[in-house]
Amino acid sequence: MERRLNLEEIGRRAGVSRSTVSRVVNGDRNVSSKTKKRVEAVIAETGYRPHAAARSLASNSTDVLGLVIPSAVETLFDDPYFGRLIYGISRTTNEVRMTLTLFLFGEVPDESSIISRVVSPGLVDGVIVTATKMGDPLIDYLRGTNMPFVVIGRPDDGGPVYSVDVDNRGGARAAALHLAGLGHRRMALISAPSSTSAGVDRRKGFLDGITEAGLNLENRVRAGDWTESSGRRAMEDLLPDRPDAVFIASDRMAVGALGAIRDAGLSCPKDIAMVSFDGLVAPDQTVPSLTSVAQPVSKVGERAVRLLKSVIDGSVTVPECISFPTELVIRESCGSRLANGM
Amino acid sequence: MERRLNLEEIGRRAGVSRSTVSRVVNGDRNVSSKTKKRVEAVIAETGYRPHAAARSLASNSTDVLGLVIPSAVETLFDDPYFGRLIYGISRTTNEVRMTLTLFLFGEVPDESSIISRVVSPGLVDGVIVTATKMGDPLIDYLRGTNMPFVVIGRPDDGGPVYSVDVDNRGGARAAALHLAGLGHRRMALISAPSSTSAGVDRRKGFLDGITEAGLNLENRVRAGDWTESSGRRAMEDLLPDRPDAVFIASDRMAVGALGAIRDAGLSCPKDIAMVSFDGLVAPDQTVPSLTSVAQPVSKVGERAVRLLKSVIDGSVTVPECISFPTELVIRESCGSRLANGM
DNA sequence: CTGAAAGCGCTAACAT
DNA sequence: ATGTTAGCGCTTTCAG
Numbered sequence: 228m229e230r231r232l233n234l235e236e237i238g239r240r241a242g243v244s245r246s247t248v249s250r251v252v253n254g255d256r257n258v259s260s261k262t263k264k265r266v267e268a269v270i271a272e273t274g275y276r277p278h279a280a281a282r283s284l285a286s287n288s289t290d291v292l293g294l295v296i297p298s299a300v301e302t303l304f305d306d307p308y309f310g311r312l313i314y315g316i317s318r319t320t321n322e323v324r325m326t327l328t329l330f331l332f333g334e335v336p337d338e339s340s341i342i343s344r345v346v347s348p349g350l351v352d353g354v355i356v357t358a359t360k361m362g363d364p365l366i367d368y369l370r371g372t373n374m375p376f377v378v379i380g381r382p383d384d385g386g387p388v389y390s391v392d393v394d395n396r397g398g399a400r401a402a403a404l405h406l407a408g409l410g411h412r413r414m415a416l417i418s419a420p421s422s423t424s425a426g427v428d429r430r431k432g433f434l435d436g437i438t439e440a441g442l443n444l445e446n447r448v449r450a451g452d453w454t455e456s457s458g459r460r461a462m463e464d465l466l467p468d469r470p471d472a473v474f475i476a477s478d479r480m481a482v483g484a485l486g487a488i489r490d491a492g493l494s495c496p497k498d499i500a501m502v503s504f505d506g507l508v509a510p511d512q513t514v515p516s517l518t519s520v521a522q523p524v525s526k527v528g529e530r531a532v533r534l535l536k537s538v539i540d541g542s543v544t545v546p547e548c549i550s551f552p553t554e555l556v557i558r559e560s561c562g563s564r565l566a567n568g569m
Numbered sequence: 570m571e572r573r574l575n576l577e578e579i580g581r582r583a584g585v586s587r588s589t590v591s592r593v594v595n596g597d598r599n600v601s602s603k604t605k606k607r608v609e610a611v612i613a614e615t616g617y618r619p620h621a622a623a624r625s626l627a628s629n630s631t632d633v634l635g636l637v638i639p640s641a642v643e644t645l646f647d648d649p650y651f652g653r654l655i656y657g658i659s660r661t662t663n664e665v666r667m668t669l670t671l672f673l674f675g676e677v678p679d680e681s682s683i684i685s686r687v688v689s690p691g692l693v694d695g696v697i698v699t700a701t702k703m704g705d706p707l708i709d710y711l712r713g714t715n716m717p718f719v720v721i722g723r724p725d726d727g728g729p730v731y732s733v734d735v736d737n738r739g740g741a742r743a744a745a746l747h748l749a750g751l752g753h754r755r756m757a758l759i760s761a762p763s764s765t766s767a768g769v770d771r772r773k774g775f776l777d778g779i780t781e782a783g784l785n786l787e788n789r790v791r792a793g794d795w796t797e798s799s800g801r802r803a804m805e806d807l808l809p810d811r812p813d814a815v816f817i818a819s820d821r822m823a824v825g826a827l828g829a830i831r832d833a834g835l836s837c838p839k840d841i842a843m844v845s846f847d848g849l850v851a852p853d854q855t856v857p858s859l860t861s862v863a864q865p866v867s868k869v870g871e872r873a874v875r876l877l878k879s880v881i882d883g884s885v886t887v888p889e890c891i892s893f894p895t896e897l898v899i900r901e902s903c904g905s906r907l908a909n910g911m
Numbered sequence: 912c913t914g915a916a917a918g919c920g921c922t923a924a925c926a927t
Numbered sequence: 928a929t930g931t932t933a934g935c936g937c938t939t940t941c942a943g
Contacts, residue, residue: 233920244930249922257928280625280691281920284935289622291670303652310645310652317673326686328633328670331659344668349622349936456853486856511798514828575936586914591938599912623936626919691920915942926931 232275241269252277283349290325292535293345293354297332297365305454306479307507308524312379315528316355323536330354346372353539355379355531360422375538377531381424387546389538391531395425395504396432398520398553399474402502403436405518405555406472409563411500415447415470417461417484419477429476429504451480458483466491472500472561478508478519481560485513496562506556515559522553574617583611594619625691632667634877635687635696639674639707647796648821649849650866651700654721657870658697665878672696688714695881697721697873702764717880719873723766729888731880733873737767737846738774740862740895741816744844745778747860747897748814751905753842757789757812759803759822771818771846793822800825808833814842814903820850823859823902838904848898857901864895 230236234245241248243262250258251266283289294316296303303309320327330345332338342365345354353375359365361383369376378390406414416433419426437444447468449461458480465473475481481503488495495501495515506521530549537543557563572578576587583590585604592600593608625631636658638645645651662669672687674680684707687696695717701707703725711718720732748756758775761768779786789810791803800822807815817823823845830837837843837857848863872891879885899905
């Protein structure tokens with residue numbers, strides 16, 4: 228009859244106690260190398276793997292971390308942002324030898340049942356929360372639990388949290404100043420939803436720059452929803468107002484806008500110059516290539532994991548907001564190479 | 570002093586035993602409604618949540634399922650396929666009240682350590698394996714364990730597994746016949762990697778159709794790697810051979826190819842007709858809109874979850890391969906509307 | 912309908 | 928360096 232493969236059984240076969248086997252498995256130094264060899268041999272030949280749940284229960288730590296993505300179902304398919312972010316998070320999670328659990332909120336009815344699972348003790352050691360809508364109750368809810376969490380983005384109410392963000396405002400401001408420096412006067416904005424912190428900050432930053440340059444937008448402002456088609460529609464809607472340059476709050480929307488410009492028989496950057504945000508579209512994927520405010524997405528993911536780990540193990544205890552700089556990557560769509568005679 | 574919140578403590582406060590509380594939590598019918606009310610009240614006011622690890626250990630089931638995506642890092646960012654698939658899987662996982670854990674293999678060194686975590690008992694009840702390279706040892710490895718698993722795609726060696734796939738071959742064949750019916754004779758193929766089953770099957774299917782139509786491809790075949798830029802390069806490389814129509818094994822690559830055609834001063838579909846595969850690009854995202862063999866990606870994900878659940882709970886015990894039909898969605902890029910005078 | 916009691920497989924403090 | 932022991936919080940017979 229087959230015995231269940233556990234510490235006790237491995238110990239029996241190796242002629243040691245279960246504690247010793249546990250020590251070997253966990254790399255405890257207090258084991259003679261002779262014993263260690265023997266135990267490792269038994270483990271190898273039996274294919275023994277420790278039972279994760281038992282280990283979690285006894286050690287009160289799961290080595291699992293959760294990634295919560297609420298209400299972003301539409302853009303998740305369409306925007307390379309989340310793929311990149313998940314990649315950065317996943318890679319780092321592997322690196323620190325943990326496991327990643329994904330909590331994707333789709334429709335609203337999911338929400339409460341998922342939330343309660345997120346904070347269920349013994350499932351994850353901590354969570355990363357991303358793409359939170361401004362005023363999302365999730366943050367407050369998490370504050371009320373003792374589940375460690377890190378927010379990606381800027382939580383709206385300014386309350387103390389651990390967070391990782393990029394300098395959306397500064398990046399968008401730089402875009403405005405760059406376009407103004409190129410001589411554009413009738414600038415326009417295609418913004419992202421003001422329900423997200425990135426949307427709000429990029430809008431503010433662009434307006435900062437516009438104001439600094441002594442310009443204004445008049446009515447040349449349209450709202451997109453991160454999707455390519457929303458960018459196209461916004462651009463179509465904007466064309467009658469004859470902007471000479473436009474800042475678009477995401478690459479994905481910019482790709483849509485490029486289509487609208489082309490369809491209207493106009494040329495970017497000659498008729499309309501364009502700067503977008505993200506830096507996630509390769510130069511050879513669009514004509515013209517996109518001048519874009521690049522954000523280090525996978526670094527953000529990596530940092531969020533490391534920060535969360537520090538919060539979990541108690542090495543960081545005072546809320547900190549990490550912000551990564553953004554960088555204006557100049558390519559063709561802004562027309563500055565043309566302007567410089569290149 | 571604060572007591573730990575567990576079954577025992579809830580029972581103490583409600584004046585019942587821990588067993589009764591457990592019954593209430595798990596919806597056991599053998600509890601008087603009076604007792605049930607009282608216990609539920611205590612649970613609500615204390616915010617008690619059962620300890621997942623303890624539950625897993627005692628019940629020998631985690632209610633967690635794993636999604637394994639090996640070696641697909643490049644396309645994960647770029648191709649809407651994985652977003653859609655993850656969405657379908659995640660939605661269904663929520664629906665059946667389970668939790669989803671993500672195992673993303675990045676670089677090779679990750680692999681063995683992740684694999685061993687995947688099959689670690691007490692972590693997940695079963696896994697869905699996707700995007701497996703042909704000949705990937707992972708399938709064989711999983712066969713050697715008693716971890717339930719479902720493969721998305723077609724495992725290469727034909728051994729018995731539970732799998733969910735789409736009719737790649739039939740769909741690609743339909744594409745060939747459609748183009749042939751439109752009168753094209755110098756057809757071309759931009760294929761996907763032959764290291765993947767979808768790549769192989771779409772290629773075979775297209776060749777089936779070409780042969781049936783009494784045509785051949787001569788040397789008008791190029792290989793892409795699923796990315797947009799590979800599609801662009803392949804198309805550029807193909808143009809000197811003057812194809813009058815091309816089948817491209819994925820939408821993403823087709824978008825790249827469209828750019829190459831445009832840059833060459835040619836027109837799709839007038840100069841080159843095009844049919845691609847996936848049906849994942851909205852009609853308004855490209856000009857012309859893509860005629861594409863649509864596959865029901867999120868349904869595949871949903872079915873995989875349900876099948877896996879059946880395997881886990883033992884209600885399905887004989888390996889079955891589920892295949893979803895594909896559907897040729899005719900839009901502009903194939904030129905059939907022009908041909909019909911529409 | 913409810914309670915008592917025996918584990919699930921592991922960790923960690925303690926003892927030797 | 929190794930073994931002993933007492934839980935971790937839950938489910939699940941088994942009694943009653």
